[in-house]
Amino acid sequence: MNKYKVGIEWPNGTYTCAEEGSDWLLMAKEAGVAIPTGCLTGSCGACEIEVDGKILRACINSIPNKKQGNLKVEFAQDPYW
Numbered sequence: 001m002n003k004y005k006v007g008i009e010w011p012n013g014t015y016t017c018a019e020e021g022s023d024w025l026l027m028a029k030e031a032g033v034a035i036p037t038g039c040l041t042g043s044c045g046a047c048e049i050e051v052d053g054k055i056l057r058a059c060i061n062s063i064p065n066k067k068q069g070n071l072k073v074e075f076a077q078d079p080y081w
């Protein structure tokens with residue numbers, strides 16, 4: 001089964017392509033974006049990013065399939081941290 005390639009716009013202004021299912025943290029590193037991490041198990045929230053307006057934890061999620069357009073990534077901001 002073919003995997004879709006997804007275009008990603010990063011907060012540092014770079015644009016990359018990645019296969020759906022790829023690891024967010026690795027793809028961010030390749031794009032020169034340092035996503036903070038802590039537990040790497042999905043419990044601390046240090047790695048939260050905003051993808052097309054939805055908050056997700058980069059360490060436990062993979063790049064989703066998006067058939068049209070790019071994914072836009074921003075750093076999530078939690079006012080309680």
Ligand code: FES
Pocket residue numbers: 036037038039040041042043044045046047048057058059060
């Ligand atoms: S690094 Fe802790 S939730 Fe991702």
